[in-house]
Amino acid sequence: MNRIRFLATAAIAAVLLSACASRPTRAPAPVDREQAQRADAQRAAVSDWRLSGRVAISNGRQGGSGRLDWTQRGGRYDISLAAPVTRQSWRLSGDAASARLEGIEGGPRESGDVEDLLRASTGWDIPVRALVDWVRGVAAPVDAHGPARVAHGAGDLPTRIEQAGWEIEYRDWYEAGIGQPALPKRIEARRDEARVRLVVDGWTVVPGAASPQAQAEQAPDTLLAQTLDSLRLDDPAADMRAHVEAGDLRPVAVCGFACLAPGYGPGGAAVVRGAEMRIIDGSGDVIVGDRHHELKRQAEAYARAYNAALAAWRAAHSDAAGATPAD
Structure with missing residues (x-):
């Protein structure tokens, strides 16, 4: 019985090793x-x-x-x-x-x-x-x-x-x-x-320091699309955690006639001073078409989810983060 058990174990091990050996090694992704x-x-x-x-x-x-x-x-x-x-x-x-x-x-x-x-x-x-x-x-x-x-x-x-x-x-x-x-x-x-x-x-x-002339030459919808491409629209809370870990506790703002941080502070939308918020570039008060309107809607949804997660984090870490937006 022990010999049968040993042979069975050896056979299973051989199959597993064979599978590992035949598994292709993933090559690094090519650089664009x-x-x-x-x-x-x-x-x-x-x-x-x-x-x-x-x-x-x-x-x-x-x-x-x-x-x-x-x-x-x-x-x-x-x-x-x-x-x-x-x-x-x-x-x-x-x-x-x-x-x-x-x-x-x-x-x-x-x-x-x-x-x-x-x-x-x-x-x-x-x-x-x-x-x-x-x-x-x-x-x-x-x-x-x-x-x-x-x-x-x-x-x-x-x-x-x-x-x-x-x-x-x-x-x-x-x-x-x-x-x-x-x-x-x-x-x-x-x-x-x-x-x-x-x-x-x-x-x-520093806000506005990264190639302002190049940004000014871009159409607002193009600039907003590029900004959204750099964000995790499917998981704004993950972006929030990364920025908090880096020491950045500013809410995200979307601009129209004023720059507001949706989902942050009393009433669900806070007006924050410019140096204390992260403005989504390309979200200004001028809408250049349906595409821009849809992109701005995505920006507002992202900002609302990001800021709600940030407000919850600050409430749970009031000693480390200072006053919560509700204060």
């Missing part, structure tokens, strides 16, 4: 080059933004880590770094022509070359001017940093950029949202022994 280029262009057009996260820097001999807050306004940057263990903090500000480093021994230092300033003051090799672009997942300008090799992967998003002797890997991404393209979440840049690792906890794209 045109879509990847369009997405790269959208990220490159984002000139005004803020991010917060955690950074680790090393040069093979020494290193450090801390909280990072970076504000970019066109070509001007303002970067703050705080080390929680030593309770030290530094601030780096400047543009393409000058840089100022504060918080170091001996007082602030200034230079026309930010990389030389950091190298001389801290011993760290950090390509700040190129990181302005790399941190968004786009290659830095060729005239300043030389040619770049960009590899794309899943979702037509960059997985690696090689430029100026540096290799930048993108380990994770935030999905595209309202008025915001997909942006990196985990980045590692390295050259020789130098390493910069960044985990972005949250992005904020």
Whole structure:
């Protein structure tokens, strides 16, 4: 009996192994080059933004880590770094022509070359001017940093950029949202022994900063259709959870004669100040046809479901999220 049992078990195992062996390996989805280029262009057009996260820097001999807050306004940057263990903090500000480093021994230092300033003051090799672009997942300008090799992967998003002797890997991404393209979440840049690792906890794209001229040239229905394509219309609550995880607690607004956040606040539709809401682009007060009318109806349904889920989340997390809309 034991022998029969053993033979039966062996036969079943052989069948299962055979099935596993014959199962084809799924090849990675091919990259849509045109879509990847369009997405790269959208990220490159984002000139005004803020991010917060955690950074680790090393040069093979020494290193450090801390909280990072970076504000970019066109070509001007303002970067703050705080080390929680030593309770030290530094601030780096400047543009393409000058840089100022504060918080170091001996007082602030200034230079026309930010990389030389950091190298001389801290011993760290950090390509700040190129990181302005790399941190968004786009290659830095060729005239300043030389040619770049960009590899794309899943979702037509960059997985690696090689430029100026540096290799930048993108380990994770935030999905595209309202008025915001997909942006990196985990980045590692390295050259020789130098390493910069960044985990972005949250992005904020300044409203209107992402190619306003290009948006103005688009028909409202086309712009609205493109915006809706970037949203999870089948699951607005999933978008809400992703934005909350990134620290964005703003409701979604649809504009007409006024910009309202349907499903949010007393009465089911709240008027929110512009800086405190996420406006669905293309949903203005002018309707250009039946298609635009239907797209706007979809936008309102999405916003209502998103905001209802957000209001419920805030009510359940009032200590963490501050006052609920009902307050």
